Amino acid sequence: MKRIIIVAALVFAGFGNQNIQAQDQEQSNNQGPNFSKLDVSPMDVVLFRGENNEPLARVLYSRPQTRDREIFGKLVPYGEVWRTGANEATEITLYDDMTVSGKTIKKGTYTLYTIPQENEWTIILNNSTNVWGAYDYHVEQDVARITVPVRKSPTSVEALSMAFEPIENGAKLQIGWDDHYVEVPFKEAN
Numbered sequence: 001m002k003r004i005i006i007v008a009a010l011v012f013a014g015f016g017n018q019n020i021q022a023q024d025q026e027q028s029n030n031q032g033p034n035f036s037k038l039d040v041s042p043m044d045v046v047l048f049r050g051e052n053n054e055p056l057a058r059v060l061y062s063r064p065q066t067r068d069r070e071i072f073g074k075l076v077p078y079g080e081v082w083r084t085g086a087n088e089a090t091e092i093t094l095y096d097d098m099t100v101s102g103k104t105i106k107k108g109t110y111t112l113y114t115i116p117q118e119n120e121w122t123i124i125l126n127n128s129t130n131v132w133g134a135y136d137y138h139v140e141q142d143v144a145r146i147t148v149p150v151r152k153s154p155t156s157v158e159a160l161s162m163a164f165e166p167i168e169n170g171a172k173l174q175i176g177w178d179d180h181y182v183e184v185p186f187k188e189a190n
Contacts, residue, residue: 087133092173
């Protein structure tokens with residue numbers, strides 16, 4: 001009787017093992033989509049909507065991580081044009097004409113470059129779009145430049161982050177990373 005039980009167990013284990021091996025082969029021979037892993041600086045979007053829920057502005061940007069690195073003045077050098085993120089340069093789309101620091105910006109899509117300094121940043125809206133990094137930056141394509149003060153963040157921001165905060169007739173675009181942030185005011189053009 002013991003022999004019958006042992007033989008039955010071995011036969012059953014053998015069939016089960018073949019089934020497991022067949023599944024492994026099916027998975028390794030899978031001809032389905034080959035999706036890439038999550039980017040270390042994933043792309044994100046921030047959208048600002050008006051009173052009637054219509055979109056007024058959208059920002060597409062990649063979110064690099066701090067990962068225990070010194071960010072401003074080191075990874076992002078002071079005094080140099082920065083893509084304001086990672087990978088592709090950050091882009092902002094304005095769905096209506098807006099004013100930035102008193103200058104009217106026509107609706108459209110612009111690259112949002114910045115020049116970080118220790119106490120202030122220069123914010124640049126540039127006509128060149130669909131660009132990688134700041135390698136193809138050309139000052140003659142600038143539509144607007146404004147200078148905004150750097151603020152100390154009360155908490156550390158691990159991943160570059162952007163958000164819109166509503167203000168009267170517009171919104172402030174907040175850009176923060178590590179222990180710094182800036183605010184860029186956008187107002188609806190009259």
